Amino acid sequence: MSTFLKLLFRNRLAAMGAVILAVIVLAVLAVPLLPLQDPDVTATADRFKRPFTDGHLLGTDHLGRDLLSRLLHGTRLSLAIGVAAALIAATIGSAIGIIAGYFGGRTDNIIMRTVDMLMAFPYILLALAIVAALGPGLMNALIAVAAVNIPFFARNIRGITVGLAGREFIDAARLAGMGHARIILTELLPNVLPVIVIAMSTTVGWMILETAGLSFLGLGSQPPQADLGSMLGEARSAMISHPHTSIVPGLMIFLIVMSINLLGDGVRDALDPRLRSGALSRPLPTTLVERSGDIPEPTDDLLAIQDLHTQFHVGARNYRAVGGVSLAVRPGECLGVIGESGSGKSVTALSVMGLVASPPGVITGGAVRYQGEDLIGAPYETLRKKRGDHVAYIFQDPLSTLHPLYSVGDQLAEAILSHHKIGKAEARRRAIELLRDVRIPNAESRVDNYPHEMSGGMRQRVGIAMALANEPDVIIADEPTTALDVTVQAQILALLDDLRRDRGLAIVFITHDFGVVAQLCDRVAVMYAGRIVEEGPTTAVLDAPAHPYTKRLIACVPELGGGRRELAAIPGLPPVVSDLPAGCAFAPRCDKAQESCRAGEIDLKGSAPRAVRCLYPEEAV
Amino acid sequence: MGSYIFKRLISAVPVLLGITIIVFLIMSLIPGDPATAILGSYATPENVEKLNRDLGLDKPLVQRYFIWLGNMLTGDFGRSFSLNRPVLDEILERFNATLILAGTSFVICSLLGILAGVVSAARQYGFADKAITFVVLIGISVPSFFLGMMMILLFAVNLGWLPVSGMYAIYGGGDLPDLARHLIMPATALAAVATGVIARLSRSAMLEVLRQDYIRTARAKGVPERRVIMGHALRAAMVSIIPVLGIQAGFVLSGAVYIEIVFQWPGVGRMLVDAILTRDLLLVQGGVVFVAACYVLFNIAVDVAQSLLDPRIKT
Numbered sequence: 001m002s003t004f005l006k007l008l009f010r011n012r013l014a015a016m017g018a019v020i021l022a023v024i025v026l027a028v029l030a031v032p033l034l035p036l037q038d039p040d041v042t043a044t045a046d047r048f049k050r051p052f053t054d055g056h057l058l059g060t061d062h063l064g065r066d067l068l069s070r071l072l073h074g075t076r077l078s079l080a081i082g083v084a085a086a087l088i089a090a091t092i093g094s095a096i097g098i099i100a101g102y103f104g105g106r107t108d109n110i111i112m113r114t115v116d117m118l119m120a121f122p123y124i125l126l127a128l129a130i131v132a133a134l135g136p137g138l139m140n141a142l143i144a145v146a147a148v149n150i151p152f153f154a155r156n157i158r159g160i161t162v163g164l165a166g167r168e169f170i171d172a173a174r175l176a177g178m179g180h181a182r183i184i185l186t187e188l189l190p191n192v193l194p195v196i197v198i199a200m201s202t203t204v205g206w207m208i209l210e211t212a213g214l215s216f217l218g219l220g221s222q223p224p225q226a227d228l229g230s231m232l233g234e235a236r237s238a239m240i241s242h243p244h245t246s247i248v249p250g251l252m253i254f255l256i257v258m259s260i261n262l263l264g265d266g267v268r269d270a271l272d273p274r275l276r277s278g279a280l281s282r283p284l285p286t287t288l289v290e291r292s293g294d295i296p297e298p299t300d301d302l303l304a305i306q307d308l309h310t311q312f313h314v315g316a317r318n319y320r321a322v323g324g325v326s327l328a329v330r331p332g333e334c335l336g337v338i339g340e341s342g343s344g345k346s347v348t349a350l351s352v353m354g355l356v357a358s359p360p361g362v363i364t365g366g367a368v369r370y371q372g373e374d375l376i377g378a379p380y381e382t383l384r385k386k387r388g389d390h391v392a393y394i395f396q397d398p399l400s401t402l403h404p405l406y407s408v409g410d411q412l413a414e415a416i417l418s419h420h421k422i423g424k425a426e427a428r429r430r431a432i433e434l435l436r437d438v439r440i441p442n443a444e445s446r447v448d449n450y451p452h453e454m455s456g457g458m459r460q461r462v463g464i465a466m467a468l469a470n471e472p473d474v475i476i477a478d479e480p481t482t483a484l485d486v487t488v489q490a491q492i493l494a495l496l497d498d499l500r501r502d503r504g505l506a507i508v509f510i511t512h513d514f515g516v517v518a519q520l521c522d523r524v525a526v527m528y529a530g531r532i533v534e535e536g537p538t539t540a541v542l543d544a545p546a547h548p549y550t551k552r553l554i555a556c557v558p559e560l561g562g563g564r565r566e567l568a569a570i571p572g573l574p575p576v577v578s579d580l581p582a583g584c585a586f587a588p589r590c591d592k593a594q595e596s597c598r599a600g601e602i603d604l605k606g607s608a609p610r611a612v613r614c615l616y617p618e619e620a621v
Numbered sequence: 622m623g624s625y626i627f628k629r630l631i632s633a634v635p636v637l638l639g640i641t642i643i644v645f646l647i648m649s650l651i652p653g654d655p656a657t658a659i660l661g662s663y664a665t666p667e668n669v670e671k672l673n674r675d676l677g678l679d680k681p682l683v684q685r686y687f688i689w690l691g692n693m694l695t696g697d698f699g700r701s702f703s704l705n706r707p708v709l710d711e712i713l714e715r716f717n718a719t720l721i722l723a724g725t726s727f728v729i730c731s732l733l734g735i736l737a738g739v740v741s742a743a744r745q746y747g748f749a750d751k752a753i754t755f756v757v758l759i760g761i762s763v764p765s766f767f768l769g770m771m772m773i774l775l776f777a778v779n780l781g782w783l784p785v786s787g788m789y790a791i792y793g794g795g796d797l798p799d800l801a802r803h804l805i806m807p808a809t810a811l812a813a814v815a816t817g818v819i820a821r822l823s824r825s826a827m828l829e830v831l832r833q834d835y836i837r838t839a840r841a842k843g844v845p846e847r848r849v850i851m852g853h854a855l856r857a858a859m860v861s862i863i864p865v866l867g868i869q870a871g872f873v874l875s876g877a878v879y880i881e882i883v884f885q886w887p888g889v890g891r892m893l894v895d896a897i898l899t900r901d902l903l904l905v906q907g908g909v910v911f912v913a914a915c916y917v918l919f920n921i922a923v924d925v926a927q928s929l930l931d932p933r934i935k936t
């Protein structure tokens with residue numbers, strides 16, 4: 001609760017709304033105590049006095065009545081009516097919703113069908129029909145507005161109740177022999193009450209506005225009694241000659257509704273768990289770059305990641321997802337990057353083309369060089385021209401990585417059209433060809449399928465076809481086979497291997513599975529807590545792992561190429577990259593750990609191509 | 622596609638029936654004798670009795686409902702006593718004006734709202750986002766009838782740019798430019814709240830979509846950002862925006878009642894308010910049923926649009 005209030009008031013706008021609303025409510029509560037003139041006493045001699053005249057702070061209306069007094073009385077009435085309507089609607093609506101949700105079955109069905117029908121009306125038609133039947137008048141307007149809002153509460157509360165009615169504590173109460181009424185009142189109601197209150201707080205502004213609206217139309221409060229709506233309605237005939245009589249009540253309605261809206265937004269935001277954790281990622285087209293430190297010199301590799309640092313800046317905290325990673329590939333080479341989830345391997349991969357969600361992602365150091373050219377902080381258009389054309393990605397889980405509303409043919413064609421000026425028909429022909437290349441049968445008809453019409457393996461082939469669309473030099477494959485079963489996985493790996501041999505592709509293969517690495521990769525780099533802890537030719541690392549972590553990883557693989565596995569056999573969890581321990585990050589889980597391991601920075605050492613980041617390696621490298 | 626539309630139309634029948642039942646029940650709530658209520662307390666007993674017979678008020682409730690329903694299905698909505706003409710003729714004439722006003726408003730709020738939401742989301746926390754958020758907050762907080770009055774004061778009275786009210790100029794009007802000049806203010810005032818609501822929703826829908834993996838895929842293959850936003854992201858966001866457009870159309874239709882009063886627009890909303898004040902209940906009853914039925918049909922069109930957009934919906 002206190003976090004909630006803190007969040008609410010951290011939101012300056014919500015606080016402003018609360019203050020305005022509090023001032024208005026206090027003012028109308030104090031009306032009987034204030035030295036106001038009688039709001040209904042007419043004085044035709046004093047008609048249309050302008051604001052700030054003596055004795056009439058806000059002037060007078062067309063009958064010479066004091067506007068300030070009428071405004072405060074009117075506000076009082078409007079607020080009271082709006083709140084009353086909200087209370088009535090909430091009470092009746094919630095009761096209906098709880099009954100429907102609790103009893104379910106036929107009762108639920110009939111009630112919810114009626115509610116649906118009531119909601120099929122534009123709300124004012126229903127309100128007008130009710131007022132027409134009952135006759136104009138403030139009470140009838142109140143009834144109409146309350147009635148119109150009942151379905152809203154009924155539907156919302158029913159949803160919550162249905163969820164609760166299936167829970168154990170309700171069953172337990174039933175078994176204990178409690179009656180329906182008691183279960184509803186003592187078990188259900190306390191649980192739905194907060195939802196009712198929130199729903200009320202978001203609709204009360206509406207109801208104030210709606211009752212004011214009916215009064216404005218002359219269907220609500222009748223003279224001489226006035227709420228804000230009827231004040232505005234009466235003032236309308238003199239609007240052009242004496243606008244202040246309209247502006248005064250109109251502004252008041254505006255202030256009330258706005259402050260309630262501000263407060264409501266604040267409440268909603270404060271309750272939103274995603275905002276609470278501050279973890280909302282935002283939609284920039286490339287990852288933010290705030291690079292400090294030296295920029296490494298170019299090398300002659302095709303793609304080189306050099307001392308890359310990528311962080312997530314969430315609120316005041318910095319999560320160091322990648323802490324100084326260097327990797328490189330040459331044409332035709334396949335490099336495996338292996339690690340548990342959270343080791344920073346995917347973030348490393350995404351950093352290459354600036355695809356880390358940003359904010360919160362920020363690249364804070366190092367370089368990514370494609371043919372020697374540094375891409376970190378390169379202009380958007382430079383990066384875009386490389387994306388897909390020179391460096392392409394294959395992602396995990398193609399159901400979420402393919403657009404659900406475009407056919408796969410369109411998505412493939414688009415990949416080509418983004419980089420080449422060719423006709424639509426030509427692009428489609430190429431798309432079919434690509435589908436054939438990745439061995440999708442019936443490519444001509446498959447090209448018009450939507451992703452949801454394909455199997456997982458088929459979709460992943462589409463993902464690969466898309467990566468191949470512009471014949472890139474480098475493919476970065478981020479766990480492309482994790483979601484697939486073993487046979488399909490083997491086919492996909494074979495396909496990638498063929499492509500690399502046929503086309504001289506360089507592949508960076510991100511995975512958590514040593515089996516896959518063994519099948520496909522020439523070299524492998526093992527990542528832990530955002531850094532490389534060991535690297536070397538695949539066979540060398542597999543035969544003689546030097547880092548205790550690598551050794552355990554390999555020990556976890558019962559049989560190479562056996563499909564998906566979690567690294568559950570290593571006791572303990574990978575560290576949270578926000579507060580890394582000093583020294584070796586693996587120390588808490590390592591059984592060879594010594595005092596010296598925790599003492600300070602440990603370098604990645606060895607004779608190329610082998611290297612290891614460990615003081616007491618299993619093997620000398 | 623055709624069979625989907627047909628299915629949706631069939632499924633609307635019970636809703637339409639429900640609407641007539643609800644309106645009928647509300648109208649039978651009238652305290653006392655409806656004929657007296659309609660004719661006023663000065664009515665002669667003969668007149669009251671005649672009206673009772675005309676309305677079938679001497680028959681039981683259920684039977685009365687079916688007579689009324691049957692009459693409506695044959696296009697007989699009864700006769701308005703205050704206007705002395707068939708209710709349906711009056712409604713059709715008035716509904717035309719409302720359709721022009723609400724339709725224009727709906728187009729304005731949809732286009733402007735979605736555009737504002739998209740810009741806001743693409744520039745999250747930037748200047749444009751903050752400016753739009755501020756304007757939207759004002760827009761959804763100002764009552765449309767007050768906004769309409771202030772617009773009249775500013776643009777019609779003080780600046781003299783636009784006519785104060787009405788649908789056509791009394792002399793020499795009647796053509797399209799004349800209608801447009803009269804339409805600008807009421808349509809904008811009516812669109813304000815809905816624009817704000819749609820902008821807010823579009824913004825959050827876009828932000829939700831921009832976090833999706835398929836947006837990253839689009840960027841990874843080098844699709845230009847403009848197309849990522851206006852194509853990939855907006856298309857996916859439309860799946861959650863379109864139902865809200867349907868709901869907002871109902872609010873626009875509702876708001877039209879106020880706007881028609883403020884701008885003296887000869888639409889169905891003003892007709893309903895006048896009818897309530899003159900106790901012309903047959904006109905109210907007919908008008909409410911007619912407009913509600915149109916709204917139900919409009920929502921079917923919304924569903925069809927949704928199914929065209931989203932291939933995952935089984936048609």
Ligand code: SF4
Nearest residue numbers: 584587590597614615
């Ligand atoms: S440095 Fe020490 S703690 Fe770290 S892996 Fe090597 S032996 Fe274990």
